[in-house]
Amino acid sequence: MNKNFYAELKQELTQDILPYWTKHARDTVNGGFFGSIDNNNKCKAKEERSVVMVSRFLWSYSAAARLLKDASYMEMADWAYAYLSKYFFDTYYGGVFWSVSASGKALITRKQIYGNAFALYALSEYAVALLEIKKEETPAQVVMTHALTLFTLLEKHAKDAKQGGYWEARAQNWAETKETKLSQKDIDCDKSMNTNLHVMEAYTNLYRTLPLVFPHKSAEQKQIGHALEELISVHVSHILNKKDFHLDLYFNKNWKQTGKDEISYGHDIEASWLLWEAATELGKKTLQNALKPIVLTVAEKSLVEGFDPSTGGFENTFLNGTKDTTRVWWNQAEALNGFYNAWEITGRTDFAKAVEGVWQWIVTKQKDKVHGEWFAEVSKDGVPNKKEAKGGNWKTSYHNARCCMELMRRM
Incomplete structure (x- = not known):
């Protein structure tokens, strides 16, 4: 592995990614963040905002404040929390709304489970940052209590107690709804890989952070651990396709696959390391031993089918015999995480070379050296698609800041 890799990751994180969003994303008039930023860094102030x-x-x-032990990053965290708690918290039914207008009016009020999972993920991290970085014990406990409340609501209203896993969406009052589509690229379904993957991600972080804020909540910790272990089982039993070791995307109530038979390389490689992270946090060796060949096979399939060694880029999808070779920003970030994780487990040079290849693609092709941050999409030939926004409701600092921090933390 490149001996300067840590320094390069830190520079990308602290000199480009985090400063970019601090400078361009904040709406100082309405609060919160702009719902769309173009490739010239012009913001659409009236665009709706998602949770x-x-x-x-x-x-x-x-996460940056905690990893770098830098209190300056808490300003953006505090800004985000103020907006989230003021406009997205449903004070009547609990949970969080999906979207609000620029003025803060609730627009889509249904309980998209994916959105609630991300709120839980963020709140649990913020609570520990308040405690560790700002030394604010009471505010940290308030925020962690919000995270715990979301966990309780998801377990009560969003979990399928019979077949396992979590529903795609519920109405504002947590009743069933037929309107479940996550985005324009998705379909209405009862359950999805994407939502269950990110509930698992959120529960992993809650399991890791709760004892730091509430050391004595052992009963709650046990509940979270049990739910997390069940989610790992759901991924292995229902979401992972045993025939090809790719993840199926959409399902009905009984976990029968529905919709298009598409392979998402980015989700495959993301799942490989998130599954391993969940099992590692639980600390059960028998679970890790059972999961190891599975996560490595998924990573290997991603390496063979999704990674292009000639350019270093990581490809997008495969559908109806056709591969979409577009290099999407988040796929590159998750490929770094997934291949690095597989390399750590195995020591295999092919995984190490994939990490180095993807990183070189990112810094030479995905990165916008003129206006900052990363292009959302770049062709196999290295041409950015500037019709895709630089930032907005789906593109933030999360994927690429996380891959930098995740690898730095492991080095």
Whole structure:
């Protein structure tokens, strides 16, 4: 592995990614963050704002403050939390709304479980940042209590107690709803890989952080651990396709696959390391031993089918016999995480070379050297698609800041 890799990651994180969003994303008139930023860094002030965007900013800057032990990042974290708690918290039914207008009016009020998971993920990280960086014990406990409340609500209203896993969405009052589509690229479904993956991610972080704020909540910790272990089982039993070791995307209530039979290389490699992280946090050797060949096979399939060694880029999807070779920003970030994790487990040079290849692609092709940050999409030939926004409701600091921090933390 490149001996200067740590320094390069830190420079990318602290000199480009985090400063970019601090400078360009904040709406100082309405509060919160702009719902769209173009490739010339011009913001669309009237664009609606999603809970995913706000939560991802909250997580990113909280995590950065903790890893780098730098209190300056708490300003953005505090800004995100103030907006999230003021406009997205449903004070009547609990949980968080999906989106609000620029003025803060609730727009889509249904309980998209994916959005609630990201709020939980962010709140649990922010709570510990308040405690460790700002030394604010009571505010940290208030925020962690919000995270615990979300966990309780998801377990009560979003979990399928019979078949396992979590529903795609619920109405504002947590009743069933047929409107479940996560984005324009997705379909209405009962359950999805994406939502269950990110509930697992959120529960992993809650399991890791709760004892730091509430050391004596052992009963709650046990509940979270049990739910997390069940989620790992759901991924292995229902979401992972045993025929090809890719993840299926959409399902009905009984976990029968529905919709398009598409392979998402980014989700495959992301799942490989998030599953391993969940099992590692639980600390059960038998679970890790059972999971190791699975996560490594998923990573290996991603390496063989998704990684392009000739350019270093990591490809997008495979559908109906056609591969989409577009290099999407978040796929590159998750490929770094996933291949690095596989290299740590195995020591295999092919995984190490993939990490180095993807990183070189990022710094030479994905990175916008003129206006900052990363292009959302770049062709196999290295041409950016500038029709895709530089930032907004789905593109924030989360994926690329996280890959820098995740690798730095492991080095």
